[in-house]
Amino acid sequence: MTIVQLEYVIAVDRHRSFARAAKSCFVTQPTLSMQVKKLEEELNVILFDRSKKPVMTTDIGRKIIAQAKIGLRSLKKIEDVINDEKDEIKGELRLGVIPTLSPYLLPLFITDFIQKYPQVNLVIEELISEHIIKKLNDDELDLGILVTPLNEKNLIETPLFYESFVVYMSTNHPLTKKVKVAFDDLNINEMWLLKEGHCFRNQAINICADQLLAESKNQLKFESGSLETLKRIVENQYGFTFLPELAMMTMEEIKKKYIRQFKTPEPVREVSLVVHRSFLKERLINLLKDEILDHIPVHLREKGERKLVEWV
Amino acid sequence: MTIVQLEYVIAVDRHRSFARAAKSCFVTQPTLSMQVKKLEEELNVILFDRSKKPVMTTDIGRKIIAQAKIGLRSLKKIEDVINDEKDEIKGELRLGVIPTLSPYLLPLFITDFIQKYPQVNLVIEELISEHIIKKLNDDELDLGILVTPLNEKNLIETPLFYESFVVYMSTNHPLTKKVKVAFDDLNINEMWLLKEGHCFRNQAINICADQLLAESKNQLKFESGSLETLKRIVENQYGFTFLPELAMMTMEEIKKKYIRQFKTPEPVREVSLVVHRSFLKERLINLLKDEILDHIPVHLREKGERKLVEWV
DNA sequence: TAGAAAACATAGATAAAACTGATAATTGCC
DNA sequence: GGCAATTATCAGTTTTATCTATGTTTTCTA
CATH class of the missing domain: 1.10.10.10 (Winged helix-like DNA-binding domain superfamily/Winged helix DNA-binding domain)
Structure with a gap:
């Protein structure tokens, strides 16, 4: 053989x-x-x-x-x-990123990274958390970028940054009159959600947990597969949706007017690098981590007074 | 390469x-x-x-x-x-057994097994539970025989039999006058124990949990590494120790007189075959299981009214 | 249903490789 | 320095992975 x-x-x-x-x-x-x-x-x-x-x-x-x-x-x-061992910056790095991060986070550092380390073959897959966790366990991915804590026995989480949730609402929404919103201001019957499987969906639901317990969960609106679709729905119809901070940053100035922060303590999600317990490529992963941290807004690095929302 | x-x-x-x-x-x-x-x-x-x-x-x-x-x-x-896949009865089978089982259980079936399947290379190691669990996880053992439940995520337990705890006491011990003993009859200051690391020790302590909570744990007596040593100490000095049922069966008739069962419900330990989640050699392991079950006293197979003692 | 096309097996030739036995070079030790 | 032990090198042989060319079988199509 x-x-x-x-x-x-x-x-x-x-x-x-x-x-x-x-x-x-x-x-x-x-x-x-x-x-x-x-x-x-x-x-x-x-x-x-x-x-x-x-x-x-x-x-x-x-x-x-x-x-x-x-x-x-x-x-x-x-x-x-x-x-x-040789500190040679080469080889394959298989990275899994969740859909609510990938379009906003990757563009920030990818170009610089592959220019800096041309010998590294970066393979990126966009997958929901569940699939990333499975592929990490099956050794089909070296590294995941997703929202923690996961409480997975064989995975190691290294927090990268803390990203606030904001509210994006239609132009004619009464809440646009407020400077900041409170949880109680939100009417969940006007909320647009991602579909099942996205950790962001679970967190959005957790943020409104109190109201949801009271009302029937069946009243949740149409569920979409991407935040970009949700944004468009909110723009063209009535209602609101949650967005992560990074998704907001790439929006046109005129649309940013319909975004509102939460009152302190803002809800926040923890974004981490996740590897399997038996991981290799430590040096490569550290370089990627440094590259990411160098390219995100500084204020994301610390959680501060914001309030962590879990999803599992 | x-x-x-x-x-x-x-x-x-x-x-x-x-x-x-x-x-x-x-x-x-x-x-x-x-x-x-x-x-x-x-x-x-x-x-x-x-x-x-x-x-x-x-x-x-x-x-x-x-x-x-x-x-x-x-x-x-x-x-x-x-x-x-081919149902060929050959290959290596690496088995780990805990010390409180191995000298009493293995002789019952080993000879027959290796005669029946001469193409199988059975490699046996006597190890404490902790080491068996580690070696199963590291793929250095195919199979363990130990006391369950373990609550180990990646290991699968298949109960084999239920073995009662009995009390073995010195010839001049007053409890010899009783036909069966109750937990309260036992004076833990007279109890001889295995040393740290043996699951049997933990179970013995759990059986006397009530008394131990009251008294200082420091009063436990000299701790030995094997049940055979404990037996000898009890014979030559004063006091008692616990034994598993199978250990009792090989004793001389004259010594059996100083063994007492517990009153119903008797404390009992669950002995299981344990494999890793990713195990192979399913057929081989099943044959070994059948061989063991064929060679142990029938009444061990069912727990009945006895009371399971855990150790983890 | 014949004939073409596609797919896998077989055969013979070749070049690369792995192996052996003998020998040379190196190292450790007295 | 010289002996013993250990590894490296060399030359010759055998093995084998591979290639090209061809044969056989199956499948598709006119």
Whole structure:
């Protein structure tokens, strides 16, 4: 059994074709076929059902491939160990970011970061918290940027900054007359929410917890998948929605007029870097952290008198 | 990078000598030296300090080897996947057993098991619960036999049987006059205990919890490392100790006279097979389980009216 | 249903590699 | 300095991963 053989088998499984798998491995089709066959003979197992078109992985093949992937991933990590130890700023960094942060936070530092460390291959995925947590546990991500605390046993959280919640309301909303809003000012029947799965949604609900307990939860309005959609709905219809501070910063000045802060203590969310307990790439992650902290408004760094809202 | 190269490197690290490592890998010393050198060149890393005698692994080498071991262990598991899937009764089964079970439980089924499945390489370690839990999490054991519940997130418990606690007392002890004992009959100043780390100790303390709260815990007597020692102390000095039911069964008839059961509900400990969430060798483990259940007294299988004592 | 196309297997040749045994170089120790 | 032990180097052999070319089987289409 060789590493190359396992890579070939994984490629066949992925591409469902020997020829395409061969191409993806930069070898000819016979080479790959022979090696796959050899491995099958050594293990005394049929990995692929070649009678099916396209090629089907057998049940036992699937299990073996799953195990092989785990093993090869561990061996790949040897390179990370070396890069980290040598302080060489290179390698792959797989980053997961939640949708309510990614469009507002990433543009602030990404360009500078990839220019500064051109040898680093930054792979970014936008995922909801639940999926980031799963992928961190499955070692499919090196790092997550999400809202904490999570209380996950095997994950380590490093708080980055504290971002206030603000209220964005339609132009003709009576609350625009106030300078700051209080929780009681808000009528939850006018609130537009993100759909299930977003931590921001849970926090918005928690902020209005008192009212929600009283009223039926069924009265919540149409639920959207992105904050940008919510903003547009508020602009074109009636009502309000919550926004995180960073989302507000990129808005046109004219629209900012319809944003109101909360009275002290403002509700705030804690944004953290999250890694698995067995993480590598410490140096790389620290550089990313420094880069982020250098590019966000200074006042976000400290929580101050604001009040942390949890979501789990 | 090849699997063979990594095995060579691991062997050098273990044997602290290229020549001995080569022998253990069944190749000549130049072969091994060349492959190690090639790997060092490919990774651009010095793994061993050859100027030191014996050869020293470098700091970075140690980290790489640790990671390589993890990866190779995962790849080795491919064989387990196959054995399990094919229902082939072979392979290695690494079992950890706590000291208060191992001398009494293992003799009951071990001989039959290894005769029945000669292709299975059963490796047994006697360890306290804490170490078994760690080794299960680190994938250094396939299976543990210990006292549950543990409330460990990543471990799965399968109860095997329920074993009563009994009291073993010196020949001249007044309690020998009773047929059964009650918790209140026991004077904890006369109790001999296992030392820290044994779950059996914690359970013994929990059984006498009421008295212990009242008295100072400092008054506990000399603490021994094995139940056999405790038995001997009780025989030769004054006092009593707790024993698990199986430990009693192997005693001479004459000594059994100084054993007393508790009044209903008897205190009982739950003995379970414990595996990691990501366990393999399901079939093998099931066979071992059946073998154990076939060889223990039938009345242990059900808890009945007895009262479970926890220890964590 | 014949014929073309696609997909995988097989065969023979080749170049890279891994291995061996002998020998040289290095290091530690007396 | 010289001996013993250990690792590196060298030359020759064997193994094997790979390639190109070809064969076989299946699938799609006219």
